[in-house]
Amino acid sequence: MSTIYEVAATAGVSPATVSRVFNGANVSEDKARRVREAASALNFTPSRTAQSLRRQNSEVIALVIPDIENPFFTSVARGVEDVAQAAGYSVVLCNTDDDHAKEAKYLSIAVSDNMAGVILAAIGASSDVGALIARGRPIVAVDRSPHGFAADAVTVDNFAGGRAATQALLDQGYSRLACITGPADVETAQQRSAGWRRAIADHASLTSSVSVDGDSDCYLRYSDYRVDGGRTAMRELLTLAVPPDAVFVANNLMGVGALQVLVESGLTPPAVGVALFGDLPFATLVPSGITIVHPPARELGTIAATLLLQRINGDKQPSRSIVLGNEISTV
Amino acid sequence: MSTIYEVAATAGVSPATVSRVFNGANVSEDKARRVREAASALNFTPSRTAQSLRRQNSEVIALVIPDIENPFFTSVARGVEDVAQAAGYSVVLCNTDDDHAKEAKYLSIAVSDNMAGVILAAIGASSDVGALIARGRPIVAVDRSPHGFAADAVTVDNFAGGRAATQALLDQGYSRLACITGPADVETAQQRSAGWRRAIADHASLTSSVSVDGDSDCYLRYSDYRVDGGRTAMRELLTLAVPPDAVFVANNLMGVGALQVLVESGLTPPAVGVALFGDLPFATLVPSGITIVHPPARELGTIAATLLLQRINGDKQPSRSIVLGNEISTV
DNA sequence: CTGAAAGCGCTAACAC
């Protein structure tokens, strides 16, 4: 690679002037032209590495998520990459697999690599963001709100989504509504199941009767947000003495698992009511009669990236928390 | 961040010694220990940026693919990230959207960022890899073989997959086999449709009769590897005077589209034969009776990353081309 | 085995 010095030499100016040309500072028209000519003749591109060292920050952001193979995070990643790329930033992909050690490692790389900022779907209650914060690197939380530190956050309205999904089931006339949600210590799982519980409670009081049978929590299952977890939970529910007649599944992958079990058991709507929280991007061949809450995954990504870029560019306002609504549809 | 100088000062050694400790060079046990203590006391992590500048290469690789939202590339990315992460490398995600300008931009960032190498699913015949090659940065082609330059490549056996899928249809007794493949100028599309054509030709000669009706190419459609393209092509085929009685769809997304149209038309196996090249990771609820060729996407990623790392570490052997076989199943 | 010193390529004062 040619350097700024070679360009300076062939253009007959100082290295500083070359730098100025490439950074939009004031340079006389004449010299600017000569620099540009020399640069293109030498096929010069500034070294981002040297720039990073000198400026103490690189045009790279980290995207830390549990698993890129989960279609929800795939879409988030796409959104992030789109706005990053438009702004000249690169995004490095970090799969944590819900492993705290991996998360910590990536976070530490982000600092030792002088990354401009990080978008984080944190695993649990605490993340090692101290080093990042100490260096003033902005963080924005996606999908899950930050714990133990202040940061911008963009999440989806899990409670409202869970409630609406459940309400749809109620409207369809089902009365024994089960819920398969994620790990009890994951905020999105709690919120979605809380929405389910609320819809049921409201319905009960509205009809001023116990039209929803029994203690609803006996129909609540905590699982792991994975396909197999959805299968297991669904199977369990079906073997109950009085099985539910409808189920709200709180994420896309468990939805796949639950649906598999249901179909295998010959139970498709309207024999059983089904509502899902989450998109199955290319699974267009779903049994009909299912209610789906579509979280705006890509927007989550674009908004998170936009907020992050604002912070990178010096925005100092108090941290913001943005909650996005969900589309809901019944197929 | 504390620097090597501060560590040196508090350990009472020279910066060079600190560097040596962190790079596994020979240092007396005593000083090494003091350095480590000082480092952890100061919470020191070497600056990867400075290392990159000095060493002229960074522990970052670029993954350049058309679209992370295509589940095939999602899996490739996962595979790449896995082995990269295990080796201490970061991967930056580059979506090209089949846009040459974006591809070129990412490739140029890879060089100006001193990235260690790139894994490339090239868009078309030519890619701007000159600068990379001039700097000795290794490239490995994934999914599509390199054109106009030498590089390691790891691809799937498209021809064999297309042939096997088609053969399965033939074995099931279908005789008017259509094929929906990708753009005519995309190598994987050609190879898959060539496999289809070969299976038909072989079958015709084997039965020493024209048991496969007419000029088979009238059942060949070039499309765009997207859902809508699959829909359109499928619809066209169905409106033919003598429509096909089976179809081989050459990629996952078009498969979704074709299946949608088929289901909408009330045509599911065995009324019509269907074979797909490509996985639909979470679309587990596909009509039964479909033959699926599963390209080993994740392995493509892990192998590509492994080859790349070997090159990064100085492997100079002639370029290798690895072709992976496909699993095939009928559901 | 260890230290001194010279950069990697760029930017940002600071002078002129």
Next chain:
DNA sequence: GTGTTAGCGCTTTCAG
């Protein structure tokens, strides 16, 4: 407006 210069934090000869 433009050149000079001093580093950013690290690695790596080169001496000793």
